Structure formats: structure tokens, C-alpha cells
Amino acid sequence: MNDFIRVAAVAGAMLGATPVLAADPPTSPIWHEQKVKNYLPHMSWPEVADLLMRSDLVIIPVAAMEEHGLHGPIGTDFLNSNEEAKLIAQKADILVAPILLPGNSPYHMGFPGTISLPAETIQKVYFEAVQSLIQHGFKRFLLLNGHGGNAATTRFIVDRVNQETPGIAVEVGEAIQPYLAKMRGAEGAKPPVAATPVFDRHGGTPETSSSLYLTPNLLDMSKAKTAPLKLPEHMQKMLPQVVAEDPTAKLVFLAEGLKAKETGKKTSTREMTATGVWGVADFASATAERGKANITRRVDATVQFIEAWNKLRPSGTK
Ligand SMILES: [Zn+2]
Structure with missing residues (x-):
């Protein structure tokens, strides 16, 4: 018996009448999906x-x-x-x-x-x-x-x-x-x-923008935070070229970056970022409009x- 029904039942008993129970809806209170065509x-x-x-x-x-x-x-x-x-x-x-x-x-x-x-x-x-x-x-x-x-x-x-x-x-x-x-x-x-491009990949502003468009109520933007990136020194040095989209720098950077801890490369997310975001872009630029356009x-x-x-x-x- 939930609180509302209990109160209604007690009130009914006090009035000497047959208690009228306010029934819970007969469907799950947490089901929220709409039927999607072709899904x-x-x-x-x-x-x-x-x-x-x-x-x-x-x-x-x-x-x-x-x-x-x-x-x-x-x-x-x-x-x-x-x-x-x-x-x-x-x-x-x-x-x-x-x-x-x-x-x-x-x-x-x-x-x-x-x-x-x-x-x-x-x-x-x-x-x-x-x-x-x-x-x-x-x-x-x-x-x-x-x-x-x-x-x-x-x-x-x-x-x-x-x-x-x-x-x-x-x-x-x-x-x-x-x-x-x-x-x-x-x-x-x-x-x-x-204006000045910065490193902005996993969990960063493009992906967050897409989520803000597609599944807005599942994000908590008040918690969105980048972390200072801890990259191996040689990767830190090539970062400006990676950000500038130099194809060779990007290729070798990504070949080494974001790899399991067991590989010893020191590029698993936990080793590079405390928040899990692999990027340093300001989350103010993550918007539903940007996600929608993309x-x-x-x-x-x-x-x-x-x-x-x-x-x-x-x-x-x-
Ligand atoms: Zn992702």
C-alpha cells in the first residue's frame, strides 16, 4: 500500500464509509518509450x-x-x-x-x-x-x-x-x-x-552535442568537465600537429593513443585523464543545435x- 492509498483508506474508515482505494495505474510507472516504426x-x-x-x-x-x-x-x-x-x-x-x-x-x-x-x-x-x-x-x-x-x-x-x-x-x-x-x-x-582548434575527442564537445540532441535527459551538463591531459612526452609534443589535422601526426598519434593499460603505452583513458574525457575543449560549445546539425x-x-x-x-x- 503506498502512502496515498493508506491515507485514503484511513480517511475513508474515519468517515465510516467503504474506503475508496486510489488505484495505481495498471502499467509500469517507469515505462516511457514510444513505439518507433521499423525498430x-x-x-x-x-x-x-x-x-x-x-x-x-x-x-x-x-x-x-x-x-x-x-x-x-x-x-x-x-x-x-x-x-x-x-x-x-x-x-x-x-x-x-x-x-x-x-x-x-x-x-x-x-x-x-x-x-x-x-x-x-x-x-x-x-x-x-x-x-x-x-x-x-x-x-x-x-x-x-x-x-x-x-x-x-x-x-x-x-x-x-x-x-x-x-x-x-x-x-x-x-x-x-x-x-x-x-x-x-x-x-x-x-x-x-x-576559433583556435583544440584537442577534442572521446566524450568531448562533438559527441556530447550529439547526445544533447538525441538523448538530452541522460546527460548532466553541470558535471561536464575536461581534465588536464597526461600524455606521454613525445605525444604531448606532436599534439599541435594532431590538432592541426596533419595526417601523418594524426595517424601515428592514434595508433599509439587510447590503448589498453596492459599494452604499457600509458594511453588508456584512466592514465591520461581523471574525468574520462579525452579532450580539452570547453563544454560551453557543446549544444543540442550543434548535435542536431551534425x-x-x-x-x-x-x-x-x-x-x-x-x-x-x-x-x-x-
Ligand atoms: Zn563514445
Whole structure:
């Protein structure tokens, strides 16, 4: 009996009347999701069968469960790639099939809550899930990677699907490049960024902006904080070139940076930052508007790619 019902019952008894119990609603008080069209976990099997008549294309977010600073949810990479896939599927009428929550994040294990699976396990789970979808008649697969640490694994899954099954797979990040380039061309110069660019990667202002657009109530921006970065000395020295987007500096910096503590490189997040944010940009520049612009551009580019793919290889082509 909750307090309200108890008070109502006592008041009823005092009045000598039959107590009228204010009933709790018959549904869970914490359920808040709305049914999203084409989102597999929300669909009935006849709805999946109907969708199969319209499209043989599936988008699969490749997710991660890892620390995202003091302000962002552990599920950021799962949530953001899943929400982006849902937005794409509303416009392109394709299936969204989330498979796994964790990804490959060994270098974030110094922060509680991070779950990391080996790349081998991850690729096997996605590959076998794709085989299930192929059995049902889905043919084409778009893998949307939400976490840098899954990049090679995602490419490997795409290749395995193409090499070993009747299915055809493409990676979203690669597919949208020409469409994003066209948009940048149409918009003229790049959108304005910070006057003096600074190092701004994991859990930083671009990712936080995306979260502020996609899952705003899961962030606590009052806690958002960068930390002084502790980089190995030679990496600290090359940082200005990395920030200036020098391709060679960036390549060797990222080859060494953000690696598991066990590698001895001293570049796991816990060794480089006390907050978990790998960057030094001021969080004042993280906004929902910025996230919206970025995500909308990516969603539109993906929809344009899908339209082109549908022309080149229409749904139902055997
Ligand atoms: Zn992330």
C-alpha cells in the first residue's frame, strides 16, 4: 500500500464509509518509450513480414558500453548509433536491428561500468545475427558504427557478410563520405568551429552535442568537465600537429593513443585523464543545435546513399 492509498483508506474508515482505494495505474510507472516504426525490438512478426515486402535492407548499429566522462551515460555509443539508425529508418523505410550493447573498449576499463568484449566475439555475434536476418529474407545490410574502437571489427563483419553469405553489406561511415562532401560543397566553407582548434575527442564537445540532441535527459551538463591531459612526452609534443589535422601526426598519434593499460603505452583513458574525457575543449560549445546539425547531415547523407543503392540494386533483387 503506498502512502496515498493508506491515507485514503484511513480517511475513508474515519468517515465510516467503504474506503475508496486510489488505484495505481495498471502499467509500469517507469515505462516511457514510444513505439518507433521499423525498430525491431518494438515490432510484431507480422510487421516485420510487412516490412520485408517493402524493403530487404537492414541497418545495424555497432555499439559500445563505456565511460563517457562525468556527464555522459555509459551507453552513449549504443544510444547514439541506435537513435541515429531510427532516424534514418523513419525516412528510408528500412529495418533497424540492434544486436549488442557492448563493443571493444579495453582502454576504458579503468572506469567503472565499462564493458569490453574482444573483437573476435563481437564480429561473431554480429555475423551470426546477420545470418538469422538473411534466413528471414533480408538481403542488404548497412553497419552503422558508433564507436571508434569498433572500426576494424565493423569492416571485418562487412567483409565476412560479403564473402561468406548471400547477403550484401556496406559500412555507413564509408558510404556517406561522397554525400557529406557534396553537402559541404553546397554549404561553402566548413561550419564554424572554435576559433583556435583544440584537442577534442572521446566524450568531448562533438559527441556530447550529439547526445544533447538525441538523448538530452541522460546527460548532466553541470558535471561536464575536461581534465588536464597526461600524455606521454613525445605525444604531448606532436599534439599541435594532431590538432592541426596533419595526417601523418594524426595517424601515428592514434595508433599509439587510447590503448589498453596492459599494452604499457600509458594511453588508456584512466592514465591520461581523471574525468574520462579525452579532450580539452570547453563544454560551453557543446549544444543540442550543434548535435542536431551534425546528426541531420549524417542522416540525410545516409538516406541519399540508400536511395542510390535502391536504384542500383532494388529491394527484392535475387
Ligand atoms: Zn563514445
